[in-house]
Amino acid sequence: MENVRELVSRELLPRVSRPGQYISLETNSRCADVGSAEVTVAMAYPDAYSVGISHLGSQVLYQMLNDMPGVAADRAYCPFPDAEAVCREYSIPLFGWESRCRLRDFDVLGFSLAYEMCITNVLTMLDLAGIPLRSADRGEQDPIVVAGDAMADAPEPVAEFFDLIVPGDGEGPMKELVEVLRQRKRSRAGREETILQAARTVRSVYAPRYYQAPIASGGPAGPAVPLRTDLPALIERACLRRLSDSPALIRPLVPLAEAVHDRVVIEIMRGCPNGCRFCQAGHTRLPVRFRGVEEIVAIARAALAATGYREIALLSLSSSDYPALEGLIERLNAEFAARRVSVSLPSLRVGQQLRVLPALTSAVRKGGLTIAAEAGSDRLREAIGKDIREEDMIAGVRAAYQAGWQRVKVYFMAGLPGETGADIDAIYHLCRRLSDARREIDGQRGAISASVSWFVPKPHTPMQWCAMRDGEYFLGVRRRLRDLSRRSPVSFKFHRVERSLLEGVLCRGDRRLSSAIEAAWRNGARMDSWEEFFDYSKWTAAFEQTGIDWASYLLPIPLDRPLPWAHIAGPHGEESLRREYEKMASLLETRSGDPSF
Numbered sequence: 001m002e003n004v005r006e007l008v009s010r011e012l013l014p015r016v017s018r019p020g021q022y023i024s025l026e027t028n029s030r031c032a033d034v035g036s037a038e039v040t041v042a043m044a045y046p047d048a049y050s051v052g053i054s055h056l057g058s059q060v061l062y063q064m065l066n067d068m069p070g071v072a073a074d075r076a077y078c079p080f081p082d083a084e085a086v087c088r089e090y091s092i093p094l095f096g097w098e099s100r101c102r103l104r105d106f107d108v109l110g111f112s113l114a115y116e117m118c119i120t121n122v123l124t125m126l127d128l129a130g131i132p133l134r135s136a137d138r139g140e141q142d143p144i145v146v147a148g149d150a151m152a153d154a155p156e157p158v159a160e161f162f163d164l165i166v167p168g169d170g171e172g173p174m175k176e177l178v179e180v181l182r183q184r185k186r187s188r189a190g191r192e193e194t195i196l197q198a199a200r201t202v203r204s205v206y207a208p209r210y211y212q213a214p215i216a217s218g219g220p221a222g223p224a225v226p227l228r229t230d231l232p233a234l235i236e237r238a239c240l241r242r243l244s245d246s247p248a249l250i251r252p253l254v255p256l257a258e259a260v261h262d263r264v265v266i267e268i269m270r271g272c273p274n275g276c277r278f279c280q281a282g283h284t285r286l287p288v289r290f291r292g293v294e295e296i297v298a299i300a301r302a303a304l305a306a307t308g309y310r311e312i313a314l315l316s317l318s319s320s321d322y323p324a325l326e327g328l329i330e331r332l333n334a335e336f337a338a339r340r341v342s343v344s345l346p347s348l349r350v351g352q353q354l355r356v357l358p359a360l361t362s363a364v365r366k367g368g369l370t371i372a373a374e375a376g377s378d379r380l381r382e383a384i385g386k387d388i389r390e391e392d393m394i395a396g397v398r399a400a401y402q403a404g405w406q407r408v409k410v411y412f413m414a415g416l417p418g419e420t421g422a423d424i425d426a427i428y429h430l431c432r433r434l435s436d437a438r439r440e441i442d443g444q445r446g447a448i449s450a451s452v453s454w455f456v457p458k459p460h461t462p463m464q465w466c467a468m469r470d471g472e473y474f475l476g477v478r479r480r481l482r483d484l485s486r487r488s489p490v491s492f493k494f495h496r497v498e499r500s501l502l503e504g505v506l507c508r509g510d511r512r513l514s515s516a517i518e519a520a521w522r523n524g525a526r527m528d529s530w531e532e533f534f535d536y537s538k539w540t541a542a543f544e545q546t547g548i549d550w551a552s553y554l555l556p557i558p559l560d561r562p563l564p565w566a567h568i569a570g571p572h573g574e575e576s577l578r579r580e581y582e583k584m585a586s587l588l589e590t591r592s593g594d595p596s597f
Contacts, residue, residue, distance in 0.1 A: 060249055121527065371410055407446075409450075415474060416455050
């Protein structure tokens with residue numbers, strides 16, 4: 001394997017604005033010797049180091065692979081544009097952060113696709129590594145390029161760029177894929193034989209180039225179908241039977257440069273029991289699985305000792321649904337509060353339980369309370385399956401104020417089916433009532449930070465058939481809420497409208513979008529999830545260049561039309577999702593008379 005350590009040190013590090021992101025040498029780094037390993041894997045996160053180093057799933061796979069005999073797993077992240085320019089000027093190929101070996105020399109290059117707007121970063125990383133962008137153009141010396149995480153549930157827009165795609169829990173398929181590769185290398189099998197063998201024998205592995213994607217005249221096309229009789233027509237999502245089968249991250253990487261998370265993160269529950277009709281993760285990451293209280297405490301004890309962090313974050317889609325949550329927090333506080341270690345809950349569901357949680361989680365220091373209301377009115381929350389009531393939210397926030405908390409952040413979506421102007425006004429008025437809940441505690445108004453995102457109808461949910469509102473509608477909502485909140489204790493932040501529209505196109509699209517993605521990248525699209533780099537005009541030009549009517553992907557989809565992600569099987573069948581859609585439509589018609597789909 002070619003090592004570029006000297007080139008990186010001499011030419012790259014002195015010329016970039018944030019060299020700490022490219023140094024490596026993190027505490028708890030543990031890549032095995034790539035030169036002597038039988039199988040080499042590079043775990044690539046298609047975003048900046050500060051984001052990728054904090055991604056729990058990538059760290060779990062990195063640890064798991066390095067624990068396998070004869071396997072070496074390194075890491076790579078997407079360089080910022082200034083570093084990309086230096087790499088191109090000085091012919092520095094993209095490398096593994098620890099080994100400093102060229103990514104092109106690894107056996108497997110695995111990408112975690114957590115967010116649609118990171119896809120152009122994948123192309124940047126492939127190109128800097130000297131790997132052809134499209135699977136069909138790769139040769140015998142190129143690594144097998146694999147994708148997983150959220151975008152693998154509806155992979156067709158990115159299917160042209162990957163040799164294999166793994167929807168679902170990645171721990172099991174990655175182990176099996178490594179063993180397939182190990183055996184095929186021993187028998188000197190070729191690259192294509194290895195890809196086919198993995199697609200035939202590893203459950204939940206999809207090889208897009210051996211499937212034909214249909215073409216539609218308008219809107220998304222139907223599901224891809226296999227070109228070979230020995231490949232499955234339906235790809236089942238991988239699913240760990242028990243969460244304890246996922247390796248405990250007891251020695252997490254401690255970054256040298258600033259990262260988005262600076263704490264011990266423990267996944268306490270995978271899956272969500274609530275089934276909100278808009279939530280893709282809640283409908284796909286099933287069944288619900290838990291770690292035991294004693295296991296979590298043991299992980300926390302080891303991880304704190306290995307890192308020196310002073311915060312434990314309990315991670316899940318809905319942490320307050322963990323069945324032993326109060327007992328868990330009491331155990332953690334009993335063991336760690338004296339050491340000034342705090343416990344945080346990034347995702348809370350409002351209800352009776354929330355009334356006691358602020359006191360339990362504030363034993364060390366008072367943080368901000370974050371709740372997901374999603375809609376301003378009980379009517380809309382019931383329709384979208386968010387089974388929480390305004391009275392419970394107010395009671396929970398009041399309990400937080402009583403426990404000494406002073407800041408509350410509330411998440412909302414706008415653009416929901418059946419939404420009216422009154423529902424938009426209700427977002428502001430709910431925030432005012434949450435603020436006023438503090439008055440009876442200390443006579444002050446509470447500071448409410450409200451974050452408003454734009455509803456994207458996601459695949460594998462009951463709302464996958466819904467339309468997405470256009471940009472003018474979202475801009476009107478933003479103006480209305482800003483007007484209402486002037487000179488009030490409520491502050492609003494809004495997602496970028498254009499980015500949300502692109503997210504809708506990329507999550508609902510078909511394989512034709514691969515050409516538009518590549519065109520946007522060639523136009524200069526980089527780091528699209530970062531405000532300072534995102535340029536919407538590069539994408540609109542790409543759609544025009546490729547003749548794609550992007551807005552057609554955001555229209556309502558007829559219930560009887562085949563969906564472009566239907567060959568990826570979710571835990572819920574399409575009939576079950578359709579019944580939930582019809583329940584929602586019935587509720588909206590009954591309550592408002594205008595479902596506005």
